[in-house]
Amino acid sequence: MMSADKDKAAEEKPAAEKPATKEAETAPPAPKNTKSEPKETETAPPAPKDTKSEPKETETAKPAPKDTKSEPKETETAKPAPKDAKPEPKETKPVAKETKPAAKTDEPELPAFEKGISDKLVEKFGDKVAVKFVKKDRVGIAASRDNVHDVAEFVRDGLGYDHVESVSGVDYPQDKEIEVVYHIGSYTDPSLARQILVLSTRAQREESPIPGNDATKLPSLRDVFYSVEFHEREVFEMLGVYFEGHPDNRRLQRTLR
Amino acid sequence: MTAELPPGLALQKVDERIMTLNVGPQHPGSGHMRLIVQIDGDYIVACDPDPGYVHRGEEKMAEYRNYILNIPHLERPVIHDSCNVLYPYVLGVEELLGIEVTERAKYVRVIASELNRCIYTMYWLAIYGIFLGHSTMFMWPAGDRELLIDLMEKMTGARVTHAHFVPGGVRNDLPANFEDVCLRQVNYFEKRIREYADIFYDNPILISRTRDTGVLSRQDAIRLGTTGSVLRASGVDYDLRKKEPYDVYDELDFHTNVLKEGDSYARSKIPWLDMLESCNIIRQALQKMPKSGSVRVKLKPNPKGKIGSVYKRVESGRGSLGCYIVSDGKPEPYRLKMSVGSFRNLIALPYLLKGEKLGNMPSVYWSLNYWPVEADR
Amino acid sequence: MIKDLVTPENANVFVGKLGDVLERVVGKPLGYAINWGRIWSLWPVHIETACCSVEFGAASSPRYDVERFGIIEAFGSLRQCDLIVVQGTITRKMAPRLRLVYDQMPEPKYVIAMGACAITGGLYFDSYNVLPGIDGVIPVDVYVPGCPPRPETLIQGCILLQEKIKRMKARTIV
Numbered sequence: 001m002m003s004a005d006k007d008k009a010a011e012e013k014p015a016a017e018k019p020a021t022k023e024a025e026t027a028p029p030a031p032k033n034t035k036s037e038p039k040e041t042e043t044a045p046p047a048p049k050d051t052k053s054e055p056k057e058t059e060t061a062k063p064a065p066k067d068t069k070s071e072p073k074e075t076e077t078a079k080p081a082p083k084d085a086k087p088e089p090k091e092t093k094p095v096a097k098e099t100k101p102a103a104k105t106d107e108p109e110l111p112a113f114e115k116g117i118s119d120k121l122v123e124k125f126g127d128k129v130a131v132k133f134v135k136k137d138r139v140g141i142a143a144s145r146d147n148v149h150d151v152a153e154f155v156r157d158g159l160g161y162d163h164v165e166s167v168s169g170v171d172y173p174q175d176k177e178i179e180v181v182y183h184i185g186s187y188t189d190p191s192l193a194r195q196i197l198v199l200s201t202r203a204q205r206e207e208s209p210i211p212g213n214d215a216t217k218l219p220s221l222r223d224v225f226y227s228v229e230f231h232e233r234e235v236f237e238m239l240g241v242y243f244e245g246h247p248d249n250r251r252l253q254r255t256l257r
Numbered sequence: 258m259t260a261e262l263p264p265g266l267a268l269q270k271v272d273e274r275i276m277t278l279n280v281g282p283q284h285p286g287s288g289h290m291r292l293i294v295q296i297d298g299d300y301i302v303a304c305d306p307d308p309g310y311v312h313r314g315e316e317k318m319a320e321y322r323n324y325i326l327n328i329p330h331l332e333r334p335v336i337h338d339s340c341n342v343l344y345p346y347v348l349g350v351e352e353l354l355g356i357e358v359t360e361r362a363k364y365v366r367v368i369a370s371e372l373n374r375c376i377y378t379m380y381w382l383a384i385y386g387i388f389l390g391h392s393t394m395f396m397w398p399a400g401d402r403e404l405l406i407d408l409m410e411k412m413t414g415a416r417v418t419h420a421h422f423v424p425g426g427v428r429n430d431l432p433a434n435f436e437d438v439c440l441r442q443v444n445y446f447e448k449r450i451r452e453y454a455d456i457f458y459d460n461p462i463l464i465s466r467t468r469d470t471g472v473l474s475r476q477d478a479i480r481l482g483t484t485g486s487v488l489r490a491s492g493v494d495y496d497l498r499k500k501e502p503y504d505v506y507d508e509l510d511f512h513t514n515v516l517k518e519g520d521s522y523a524r525s526k527i528p529w530l531d532m533l534e535s536c537n538i539i540r541q542a543l544q545k546m547p548k549s550g551s552v553r554v555k556l557k558p559n560p561k562g563k564i565g566s567v568y569k570r571v572e573s574g575r576g577s578l579g580c581y582i583v584s585d586g587k588p589e590p591y592r593l594k595m596s597v598g599s600f601r602n603l604i605a606l607p608y609l610l611k612g613e614k615l616g617n618m619p620s621v622y623w624s625l626n627y628w629p630v631e632a633d634r
Numbered sequence: 635m636i637k638d639l640v641t642p643e644n645a646n647v648f649v650g651k652l653g654d655v656l657e658r659v660v661g662k663p664l665g666y667a668i669n670w671g672r673i674w675s676l677w678p679v680h681i682e683t684a685c686c687s688v689e690f691g692a693a694s695s696p697r698y699d700v701e702r703f704g705i706i707e708a709f710g711s712l713r714q715c716d717l718i719v720v721q722g723t724i725t726r727k728m729a730p731r732l733r734l735v736y737d738q739m740p741e742p743k744y745v746i747a748m749g750a751c752a753i754t755g756g757l758y759f760d761s762y763n764v765l766p767g768i769d770g771v772i773p774v775d776v777y778v779p780g781c782p783p784r785p786e787t788l789i790q791g792c793i794l795l796q797e798k799i800k801r802m803k804a805r806t807i808v
Contacts, residue, residue, distance in 0.1 A: 137501065138568060163482035165570070166596030168581050183568055183579065183596065187479045187488070187495050194501035196568055227482025230604045282728065283681045283712060283735050289728075310728045311684050314761040321760075330757045336685045336782060380688060383695075399695030406692075416784055417688060630685045 114139050117159060117197070124154055132200065140198040145218060148201040152182070152224045160189040161197055164221070167231035169239035177202045178239055180218055184225070203241050211240035211251075220246035275302055280618070282310050288384075289629040292606075292622070296615055304610040306603055312633040319593040323559055324350050327590070329420045334597070334631040336417045338377035340369045341573035342631070343422045345580035346593075348503060348569040350424040353562035353584050356554050362426035363504040364546035368439070369412060369421055370571075371535040371542070375446070376405050376417075377574035378528040381626060385525060386457065388619040389466060394457050401449045404442050411435060424560075426553035436543050447536040450529065458526055467521035471609040471621035474519055481605050485576020485598045486531070486626050490516050490523035497572040509541050521617075524624040528574070559588045575599050575626045599625075599632035665804030672716070672742065673796045674704035679715045681735055684722025686749040686782040693785035700785070705792050717744050717795075718772070722782070723751035723758055724765045736772045744799065746791055747774045750781040757781065 117139050118131045128147045132140030143151045155161050161184045170179040182199040186192035206214045220243035221228050232243045237251045274297050281291040291307040315334060319327050331346050332339035344366070351358065358366075379402035386394025406416055411432055413419035421428050457463055473483070478491035488495055496513035498506045514530035516523040562584035570579035576598030583592040602625045609621050640648055682690075693700045705717070712735055724732060736743065747768055750756030755766035768774060775798060778791035 133565070140566075162479055165482065165484075165577065165601070166568075166579055166581060166594060168592070168594035168596075170583055170592045181566075181581065183581065187493050193495065196570075198566075198568065225482070226480045227601070227604060230600065234600075282731055283679065289682050289684065289687075310725060310731075311723060312725055312727065312763050313684075313723055313758050314763045318758070318761055333685055333757060337688045380691065383691065396696050399691065400697055403692070403695065403697045417782060 110134050111136050113191075114195070117195070120159065121151070121154070124158065125151060132198070137194045138196050138198060140200070142200045142202075145201055145203060148199065149219045149221065149224065151199065152184075152221045155184060155197060155199065156224055159197070160192055161186045161195075162188050162225075163227045164225045164231065165196070167228055167235055169235040169241055171205070171239060172202075173205065175202075176205045178205045178216060178241055179203075180235060180241055182221065182225075182228070206240075209240045211236065211242065213242075214240075216240050217242045217244055219244050220249070222246050274298075278615075281307075288627075290632075292618070294610070294615070294618070299614050299616070301610045301613050301615055301618065304607045306606050308600075308603065308629060309633050311630045315634045316593050316595065319590055321589060323588040324354070324424060324562065324590070325556075325560075327593070328423060329418070331593075331595075332418060332420060334595070334634055335377065335573075335575075335628055337380050338373050338574045339417065339419050340366070340373040340422055341377070341571060342578060342595075343420075344370060344503075344571040344573070345569040345578055346582070346595075347422045347424055348571070349567045349580050349582045350562065352567045352569065353565070353582060354424060354556070354560050355563065356425050356556070358426050358504075358554065359551055360505075361547045361550040362552040362554075364542050365427050365431060365552055366422060366504055367506065367509070367542050368539055368546075369409070369419070369427065371539050372405050372409055372412075373419075374574045375532050375535050376402055376409065378532050379405070379450075381528065381574070381623075381628075382453075382457075382525075385623045388623050389463065391457065391460075391463065394453075397449075397453065397456070401446060404446055404449075408439055408442050411438065423553065425556050426551075428553070430552045436546075440540065440543055443536050443539050447533060450532055453529060458529065464522060466617070467525060467620050467624065470521045470617045471524075471613060471624065472518070472520045473605060473609060475517075477608070478519065478605075481608065482601055483576075483605050484601050485572070485574075486524055486527035487602050487605060487624075488576065489514060490527045491519035492517040497570055497577055501570070503569075503571055505542070505545075508545065509538055511538050511541075521620045521624040524626070528626065561586055561588050562590070570596070573598060575628060575631065576602065595634055597631045597634065599628050600634075602627060603632055666800075668804040669799050669802065673799050676705045676717045676744070676792070676795070677715045678705060678717040678719045679712045679735060679739065681712075681718065681732070682721050683724055683728050683732065684749075684751060686722035686752070689782040689785055689788065690719060690721050690748065693788045695785075698785040698789060700789055700792065703789065703792055703796070712739050715739055716742060717746065719746045719748050719788075720752045720768050720772075720774075722749045723756070724768050724771065725763050726765065727763075729765055729768075729771050732768070733771050742802075744775045744795055745772050746776045746778060746788075746795060748778045748783055748788060748791070750779060753777050753779060 111134065114134045114137070118134050118141065121129055121141055122131060125143075125147065128143065129151055130142045132142050134140070141151065163185055165183040165185050166181075168181045168183075170181060172179060179200050179202050184197040184199055186195065201218060203218045204215045206216055209216060216239075218241055220232055222232060222243070223245065229246070229248070232246055233248070233250060235241050236243060236249055243249050275295050276297075278294045278296055279291060280294055282289055289310045291310070293305040293307060294301055295303045313333075315331060318330060322330070327346070328343060332343045335342045379398040383395045383398040383402070386392070386398065409419060410416055412435060413421040413429065473481075473487065473491050475492040478488050478493055483491075484495075492515060494513055494515045497503070498511070499513055511534050514527055514534065516527060562582075564584060564586045566581065566583045568579055568581045570577050572578070577596075578598055579596035581592075581594040581596065582590045585591040606622065606625060606627075609625075610618060613621060692698060694706075716739065718732075718736060718739070720732065736745070745768075747753050751758055751764065752768050755761075755764055758764035759766060765771065776791045776795045778787055780787050783791070
């Protein structure tokens with residue numbers, strides 16, 4: 001505990017006032033923070049070549065034929081997840097190490113129910129969607145910008161998911177893309193209660209963004225899932241992805257006054 | 258001209274009837290956020306929440322701290338629920354690092370998490386009470402809450418910011434004789450909170466202020482994607498401890514509390530019922546917990562996560578709390594996103610306040626179990 | 635004797651001296667009395683800026699009961715308040731509002747910076763949206779370190795503020 005040892009509050013004030021008002025002036029133009037956000041991500045995680053190429057291979061949906069690409073990825077991510085969510089402690093330590101080579105070969109490791117969900121999606125949309133991963137309780141689907149709305153509609157009407165838990169923007173500066181990830185869950189269908197469908201799509205990334213007026217645009221899913229409203233506004237604020245068709249796509253934080 | 262102005266500065270047409278009212282951030286009924294409320298007489302026409310006063314960039318900061326260094330500052334969004342807010346992050350990191358936690362550590366986590374849920378709910382109840390003008394309801398929970406804080410202090414060493422959960426278990430083992438003390442305190446605590454029914458939940462003044470205000474139907478609760486007590490007060494039986502049991506919740510016997518009404522009263526009652534259930538869970542966990550064993554798996558220094566993403570969620574005091582971690586094989590997460598219950602419930606606020614009297618605003622707003630710091634992150 | 639010294643020419647000097655003496659004699663006890671009144675009625679503004687408000691709430695709970703030192707928990711109208719307890723992180727969005735609240739308060743007003751974030755930025759020293767302490771926004775009287783400070787620490791901070799007010803001049807020229 002220290003008390004500022006100037007005995008007059010009045011004496012301090014004129015000194016402190018200058019920086020204070022300056023702060024007040026500089027603070028409100030809030031675009032600064034959003035601008036600095038992507039800039040920092042640019043510099044912060046430039047992934048090494050191998051890590052970069054791997055997500056690129058697997059995640060960019062369109063060019064690669066689906067089965068060849070989904071196969072290795074599925075097995076790799078599936079191996080520790082389904083097992084060690086809650087088994088006995090002794091069993092799992094070896095499992096985590098052993099399954100690495102083992103799981104790569106055996107396909108039936110994939111959880112059946114989750115596989116069924118991804119199969120339904122693939123059946124409906126063919127190579128318009130790419131299955132990113134299938135693990136216990138989580139199904140990852142990637143769709144391109146044009147298809148994401150249709151996929152979301154099918155996910156709601158055909159599969160029974162009913163709300164979006166979270167919308168996250170992920171910046172990939174090396175790919176010049178921003179990924180928007182929807183985590184979709186279901187309250188009404190008891191069989192889907194523990195499932196999360198991870199629907200991801202990618203938007204073009206601008207070097208010098210003008211939020212709302214550049215190519216970083218995606219179709220809004222607000223008319224499909226009402227619950228994305230604030231989440232999409234947040235993504236717009238944080239990463240500058242403008243959601244077309246969103247009725248109220250403002251920044252979430254308002255400026256002063 | 259108006260088109261160029263940022264949205265907050267845009268000129269608005271002044272209506273003769275409709276008055277715009279700023280509630281917050283310096284307002285006893287708002288907490289750290291602003292509500293732009295438009296009222297016609299005494300009735301609210303529209304409400305535009307303006308969060309972000311405590312946006313501290315937790316997610317961005319997580320990208321340049323490694324998995325262990327992230328622990329203390331990821332619990333800051335809800336310091337009085339700090340075990341629960343760390344829980345999904347820790348579960349996610351464990352999956353990324355491929356760690357399996359010992360049985361005893363899982364039980365310790367469940368106990369800590371339930372104690373924290375009670376601590377959070379008691380604070381919320383105190384705030385809810387004082388904003389309804391019920392001073393006793395501030396004093397009682399704020400005082401009784403200290404019992405559990407003492408327990409957590411005994412367990413973790415800190416009053417509110419425990420940083421107790423780490424990837425691989427919990428930081429410290431339980432202190433000697435903790436089980437007896439915990440059992441005694443929890444029993445007393447349960448006795449105390451049962452008395453709240455008399456003073457608060459059966460109080461005719463409270464009932465008249467909260468009954469049938471801000472009614473959220475079951476259908477809308479689902480459509481808006483609300484979570485936690487808001488959802489369960491509207492008749493949806495959804496509790497992640499039951500639906501997607503993490504750690505050892507599947508071995509414990511408890512039930513979820515669901516009410517059908519969907520009004521402020523039901524929303525304020527659910528957390529209280531949950532606390533009673535938490536006491537039940539803590540007692541069971543104390544009984545079933547292995548009496549000895551390690552509580553922490555040693556990690557390599559600066560552990561690297563495997564490439565991929567993980568989304569884990571737990572049931573916190575404010576509903577489902579998810580943590581989405583994208584890893585690119587480095588010691589730091591590539592992207593970390595917290596999907597928090599407060600933010601998900603915020604969407605219901607404009608919806609609920611429409612047509613409500615201005616005087617009912619605090620009761621509706623705080624019944625959402627909203628903690629602005631968490632919503633802003 | 636004194637009568638002889640006072641002449642019509644120097645009477646004004648004597649009156650002035652008398653005023654000085656009176657101020658010496660009365661001013662100090664009077665200022666002490668005014669400060670004494672201020673010490674026991676510190677009313678904080680209800681402005682919560684971040685998570686330290688939890689411990690501020692706990693400080694006014696029955697166990698810690700900061701009210702026994704003359705500081706009520708939180709008060710609605712800032713026109714009647716004379717204390718800001720800055721409860722934690724100040725973000726870029728909150729800073730102008732904090733200044734606005736400070737400016738609207740009547741003199742005399744005191745500021746307690748509660749928590750590491752309010753002092754230096756704390757855990758968020760490298761965040762893009764957090765100010766490195768509130769000294770640049772409003773003048774601070776007492777710093778209460780901790781993340782978050784325990785209620786006891788806050789109470790100690792309040793007592794330090796009271797000690798400080800005792801030493802302050804009662805009248806500050808505004």
